Amino acid sequence: MSKPELNQQTIVAFLGDIFERRGGEEYLGEPVTMAEHMLQGAHFAEKAGEPEVIVVSALLHDIGHFTSEFGTFSMADTEDRFHEDAGADVLQDYFPTLVTDCVRYHVAAKRYLCAVKPAYFKRLSEASVHSLNLQGGAMSEAEVAEFEQNPNLKEIVKVRYYDDAGKRDDLETQPFSHYAPMVQRVVDAHFAGQV
Ligand code: FE
Numbered sequence: 001m002s003k004p005e006l007n008q009q010t011i012v013a014f015l016g017d018i019f020e021r022r023g024g025e026e027y028l029g030e031p032v033t034m035a036e037h038m039l040q041g042a043h044f045a046e047k048a049g050e051p052e053v054i055v056v057s058a059l060l061h062d063i064g065h066f067t068s069e070f071g072t073f074s075m076a077d078t079e080d081r082f083h084e085d086a087g088a089d090v091l092q093d094y095f096p097t098l099v100t101d102c103v104r105y106h107v108a109a110k111r112y113l114c115a116v117k118p119a120y121f122k123r124l125s126e127a128s129v130h131s132l133n134l135q136g137g138a139m140s141e142a143e144v145a146e147f148e149q150n151p152n153l154k155e156i157v158k159v160r161y162y163d164d165a166g167k168r169d170d171l172e173t174q175p176f177s178h179y180a181p182m183v184q185r186v187v188d189a190h191f192a193g194q195v
Contacts (some may be wrong), residue, residue, distance in 0.1 A: 019176040029127025032170035039173040040166030058100035059161040096195035101152040102159040109160035114138035
């Protein structure tokens, strides 16, 4: 699929196409592909009965690994570095702030949880501990206080847990197409000014 004009009507198919073509790529250090990782996060969120906006946030939280697909970023941006900002930036024209905050702060949420919940660190995978160090380690007290100002803190932390859960090598998930109507509803609600 060549790059279409992105708008309310085309964004969901475009995202689905990225899952299809790029989703098989390795998630460095984890036993799942990038698509499996995001689909597993969405799977656990849906199973837990979360609102659609949380399921969609879990589904798209790592889309920043593929921002070169959106044509607005240089090749250098396809590296893992700051994929959370890149992902939020490409989604922000189509999705509510709740979704882009969950995407933008999913790495910060790991640093936050390491600071406020000592038991959380033990749950992290080896690769996630490694990247934690590159990302600045646990938050300082001042960083924690600032992070807690975000009105979407609860949802951001939730999506972080679904992110951590989505690293299993023994789980069959639904394809992107299962979530596409839900993603479209979240986009449509955003364009309708409801969220
Ligand atoms: Fe992730």
